[in-house]
Every structure is written in structure tokens, then in C-alpha cells.
Amino acid sequence: xYIYLPIAEVSVNAFLLLGLGGMxxxxxxxxxxxxxxxMTPLLFFIGIPPAVAVATxxxxxxxxxxxxxxxxxKRKTVDFKMGGVLLIGGLVGAALGVVVFxxxxxxxxxxxxxxxxxxxxxGVVGSLMFAESLRALRKSKQVTVAKPxxxxxxxxALPFKMRFRVSGLYISIIPPIVVxxxxxVLAAIMxxxxxxxxxxxxxxxxxxxxxxxxxxxLFQIIFVTAFTTxxxxxxxxxxxxxxxxxxxIGGVIGAQFGTMIGAKxxxxxxxxxxxxxxxxxxxxxxFDLIVEPSELFSLxxxxxx
Amino acid sequence: xxxxxxxxxxxxxxxxxxxxxxDIVLGMSKNEIGITAFFNGSEILIFxxxxxxxxxxxxxxxxxxxTIASPRDPVTVRRKDKRLxxxxxxxxxxxxLAPSFYAVATTxxxxxxxxxxxxxxxxxxxxxxxxxxxxxxxxxxxxQFTEALVRVREEQGxxxxxxxSVQLQEQxxxxxxxxxxxxxxxxxxxxxxFLMRDGEVVSQYQTSIDVQKVGIERWLYNLAHERPFVYxxxxxxxxxxxxxxxxxxxxxxxx
Numbered sequence: 001x002y003i004y005l006p007i008a009e010v011s012v013n014a015f016l017l018l019g020l021g022g023m024x025x026x027x028x029x030x031x032x033x034x035x036x037x038x039m040t041p042l043l044f045f046i047g048i049p050p051a052v053a054v055a056t057x058x059x060x061x062x063x064x065x066x067x068x069x070x071x072x073x074k075r076k077t078v079d080f081k082m083g084g085v086l087l088i089g090g091l092v093g094a095a096l097g098v099v100v101f102x103x104x105x106x107x108x109x110x111x112x113x114x115x116x117x118x119x120x121x122x123g124v125v126g127s128l129m130f131a132e133s134l135r136a137l138r139k140s141k142q143v144t145v146a147k148p149x150x151x152x153x154x155x156x157a158l159p160f161k162m163r164f165r166v167s168g169l170y171i172s173i174i175p176p177i178v179v180x181x182x183x184x185v186l187a188a189i190m191x192x193x194x195x196x197x198x199x200x201x202x203x204x205x206x207x208x209x210x211x212x213x214x215x216x217x218l219f220q221i222i223f224v225t226a227f228t229t230x231x232x233x234x235x236x237x238x239x240x241x242x243x244x245x246x247x248x249i250g251g252v253i254g255a256q257f258g259t260m261i262g263a264k265x266x267x268x269x270x271x272x273x274x275x276x277x278x279x280x281x282x283x284x285x286x287f288d289l290i291v292e293p294s295e296l297f298s299l300x301x302x303x304x305x
Numbered sequence: 306x307x308x309x310x311x312x313x314x315x316x317x318x319x320x321x322x323x324x325x326x327x328d329i330v331l332g333m334s335k336n337e338i339g340i341t342a343f344f345n346g347s348e349i350l351i352f353x354x355x356x357x358x359x360x361x362x363x364x365x366x367x368x369x370x371x372t373i374a375s376p377r378d379p380v381t382v383r384r385k386d387k388r389l390x391x392x393x394x395x396x397x398x399x400x401x402l403a404p405s406f407y408a409v410a411t412t413x414x415x416x417x418x419x420x421x422x423x424x425x426x427x428x429x430x431x432x433x434x435x436x437x438x439x440x441x442x443x444x445x446x447x448x449q450f451t452e453a454l455v456r457v458r459e460e461q462g463x464x465x466x467x468x469x470s471v472q473l474q475e476q477x478x479x480x481x482x483x484x485x486x487x488x489x490x491x492x493x494x495x496x497x498x499f500l501m502r503d504g505e506v507v508s509q510y511q512t513s514i515d516v517q518k519v520g521i522e523r524w525l526y527n528l529a530h531e532r533p534f535v536y537x538x539x540x541x542x543x544x545x546x547x548x549x550x551x552x553x554x555x556x557x558x559x560x
Contacts, residue, residue: 001344002343006518006522009489009491011344050539063547066549066552070553232535234533237529239540241540242531245547252548256551264558290391295460296384296386298457299382299383
């Protein structure tokens with residue numbers, strides 16, 4: 001069944017979009033990532049104009065994250081206090097990111113920069129996580145209940161300490177805010193929620209327990225992507241409501257299944273799977289940059305090069 | 306059925322005798338296209354009759370060319386090249402105005418029906434149409450970019466060459482059908498009909514086809530552009546509601 005999208009101005013198979021939404025929704029619920037880093041390239045591939053894909057994807061992430069976070073709230077695995085602190089940074093970062101994005105657009109080559117950003121961040125985050133979770137998996141087999149190394153250093157010497165009960169942390173609010181800003185900037189430039197950077201940052205930089213990380217990440221992603229959606233809708237008119245609805249019907253249902261699957265898996269297994277997925281996308285994008293494309297010419301809307 | 310209907314109409318048109326002073330009498334299956342939610346392309350049937358002068362049949366065979374063009378927009382064509390091991394856009398060229406859709410239907414092979422001179426003069430092929438409005442080249446390889454534009458859009462089915470798809474009966478009645486793709490832009494589409502003899506244009510006629518979004522498509526599009534803030538909030542409300550509904554439904558399912 002084909003549906004014509006009013007903003008994207010193309011007609012697409014509704015079931016294809018429902019399926020894509022569902023698939024990405026499952027991943028979103030499992031790993032606490034919005035899934036934008038997977039969905040946005042997929043939408044490009046099926047012929048949605050990039051600007052519409054990026055903006056609409058933000059709207060869809062709001063839905064799947066909200067659906068996912070409700071399940072986490074019920075399991076009490078959301079650190080609202082930490083989420084709030086990250087969010088403050090995230091909103092500042094998203095606003096900054098939009099400014100940076102528009103600046104780069106005027107310079108040209110913004111597509112390339114976004115792609116390089118993807119390859120770099122997905123590559124680094126993916127391999128770090130993969131290596132770490134392999135180590136953790138091996139350790140857990142030796143039945144050592146080794147506590148995560150508490151890094152005594154700069155992070156703990158910082159002022160403005162705050163107690164985050166749900167995460168079991170007593171740390172300065174400066175690192176979470178910095179993480180929030182950095183992820184917000186990236187999210188706006190790359191057109192994603194930023195969960196795939198946020199989740200590892202929470203685990204490895206802030207030392208939060210994996211089970212809490214997913215819910216908390218989803219919680220703050222809702223607000224950052226809602227903000228991004230509004231920015232896109234009011235400045236570029238590129239949010240396609242029909243596309244968003246089709247994607248999010250699949251997405252919210254998928255997210256529920258994802259959360260169920262996630263609850264059954266061990267934290268290390270969850271991390272290793274996420275790492276593998278991130279690396280897979282990274283390799284695919286890098287491959288596209290290196291291999292000679294079959295068509296060297298591409299068309300774009302005039303003015304924006 | 307449609308074909309039969311068209312033939313009857315053609316017959317009526319032909320029997321109607323000298324309808325007008327023009328040489329071409331034209332009919333179309335539709336002169337406006339509404340883009341609805343379930344729009345998936347559209348087929349237009351174009352038919353008509355040629356009014357003959359006295360010397361008609363002796364002076365050589367007639368040919369008919371039908372073109373349909375969407376409104377024209379500027380397009381940037383970029384070329385990739387390998388730099389530091391990766392493929393990046395290195396060169397860009399702005400084509401001032403190019404249609405996003407263009408179809409040329411002819412009675413025979415294009416080169417035989419349309420002479421180069423008439424193509425140049427009347428801009429019948431899409432290449433001439435694009436070249437005519439493009440400013441003189443600043444780079445020598447401008448052609449490479451317009452060629453690429455045509456090639457990419459031909460692959461996407463947006464530029465169609467349809468040689469032999471116009472049926473001409475008894476040098477009088479012609480008919481053809483052009484299928485428009487689903488990713489149409491809105492606006493007034495221009496349909497041109499050229500009557501050719503020995504590659505030269507004997508007569509021409511043009512009319513427009515209106516392509517508009519209708520119903521919910523129209524409403525959403527207007528809302529997005531006229532009240533973007535409300536539109537954005539509505540999008541978010543739908544997102545939050547569906548997120549909640551899915552979570553609630555699953556809670557019920559699991560008891």
C-alpha cells in the first residue's frame with residue numbers, strides 16, 4: 001500500500017516504513033539508543049530527501065523513546081536527577097549544534113562532515129565498548145565480583161558535588177553537563193538523538209550502572225529530540241507528519257518488545273551487541289566513502305552547497 | 306476500455322469537421338491531477354486530431370511529438386572525486402532551471418522525427434530545454450554536468466524518452482499515454498504537441514495540466530508552512546501519545 005508523504009513529496013510503501021520503524025524500535029528499547037543513527041541512513045536509502053529524513057527522524061525518536069522510558073520508569077531504572085542534569089547540557093549543546101551545522105552548510109561539504117563524524121564516533125565508541133565488554137564478559141565467568149574501578153582523579157576533585165541516589169553516585173555535576181553539551185552538539189550535527197554516544201559516556205565516563213543508563217538516556221533523549229523537532233519544524237518546514245506517524249507506529253511497538261528483550265539479557269551481552277551494531281554501521285559508512293560510487297554525480301537543491 | 310473510449314472521442318472529434326482554425330484539436334483524459342494520500346503516480350491519455358490542409362497527404366508523412374514538462378527549478382549538480390582516499394564532492398555546477406519531470410513521446414525514433422534545428426529552436430528534447438536556460442559556461446565541462454543531470458533523472462524515471470509511443474492513424478488521429486511518477490512536484494505542467502513534417506515543426510499547440518495536493522495532504526502541507534509552531538507541537542503530541550499508548554497497551558497485554 002502506497003502513501004504519499006506531503007512534505008517529502010514522494011510516495012512510499014507504508015508497510016516498508018512500518019517494518020523499518022519496528023526494527024529500529026526494538027533496538028531502541030533494548031539499548032536505550034534512539035536508533036536515529038540507523039534510521040536516518042535507511043531513510044536516505046529509500047529515497048526520502050535528507051533534510052526531511054533528519055527532521056522527521058527526530059520526531060519519531062521522541063515517540064519510541066517515550067514508549068521505552070515508560071517501561072523503564074515502571075522498573076525504576078531511570079535516574080531523573082542525572083537525566084535532568086544531562087538534559088540541561090543537552091539543550092545547550094543542541095542549540096550550539098544547529099549554529100555549527102548552519103555554519104558548515106555555508107562552507108559546503110556538510111554531507112561529508114556528517115559522514116566523517118559518523119565513521120569517527122561510531123568507530124571509536126564501537127571498538128571501545130566491544131573491547132571493554134569482552135573483557136567484562138571474561139571476568140564475569142571467573143566469578144569475581146570486582147567493583148568497577150573508582151577513578152580517583154580529576155573527576156572527583158571537581159566542585160558542585162551532587163548525590164545521584166538511583167545511580168549510586170556522588171559526583172560533581174560538571175562532567176554530566178559537559179557530556180550533555182557534547183552529545184547535544186553531535187546530535188544536532190548528525191541528526192540523531194545521540195544515544196549511541198550518550199550510553200557509553202554514561203557507563204565509562206560517569207560510571208553509572210548499565211541498567212540505569214538505558215532508561216536515563218531515553219529520558220533525556222525525549223527532550224533533546226523534541227527540541228530538535230521544533231527547531232526543524234519552525235525553521236526548515238521539513239518534519240513530515242505522515243512519515244513520522246508511519247515510522248512511530250512500528251517504532252513504539254518495537255520499543256516495547258525491545259525493552260522486554262533487554263530485561264532478559266545480561267548487561268555485558270547488551271553492551272557487546274550494541275557495540276557490534278555500532279561497528280557494523282561504521283564499517284558500512286566507511287566502505288561507502290572508500291569505494292568508488294557507481295554514479296559520480298549527485299543532484300541537490302541549488303543554493304545549499 | 307479507456308482506449309475504446311478515446312477512439313470514440315477521436316472519431317467524434319474527427320467527424321466534427323473544421324473545429325477551429327488551428328491545425329491540432331486536442332483532448333486529454335484529465336487536465337488536473339490531485340495528489341491524495343494514496344497517490345501513486347498517474348497516467349495521462351493525450352489524444353487529438355490533425356486538421357489537414359489540401360496538400361496534406363502528398364507532401365510527406367506527418368509526425369507527432371508530445372512533451373510534458375513539470376515546473377522548472379534550479380538544481381545543483383555535484384561531482385565526486387577521490388581525495389585522500391575517500392570520495393568527496395569536489396566540483397559543483399548550478400543548472401539554472403531544469404524540470405523535475407519531462408517526457409517526450411514521438412511517433413518514431415526521435416532523431417528521425419525532430420531535426421536538430423527544430424530541437425534547438427523549440428527545445429523539444431530535455432537536453433536542449435536545460436541548455437537553453439543555462440548561462441554560458443564558466444567551466445568547459447558544463448556539458449558533463451548537464452549530461453549527468455539528464456542521466457540521473459532518466460534512471461529515476463523522471464526524464465522519459467518514449468519513441469514510437471504516439472500512435473498516428475490515417476495521418477489524422479493521434480493518441481499517446483504518459484505515466485507520471487509518484488514523486489511529482491506541484492504546479493502547472495505544460496503539455497506541448499508538435500506537428501512535424503520532415504523534421505520541421507509545422508504546427509504546435511500547448512495546454513497545461515494542474516497538479517495539486519488535495520485533502521489531508523493539502524491541509525498538512527499548509528499547516529506546516531503557515532503555522533509551523535502548531536504543526537511542530539502537533540507532531541510532538543502525536544509522538545508522545547503513541548509512545549504512551551503502546552506502553553499502556555503492552556502493560557494491559559501482560560496483565
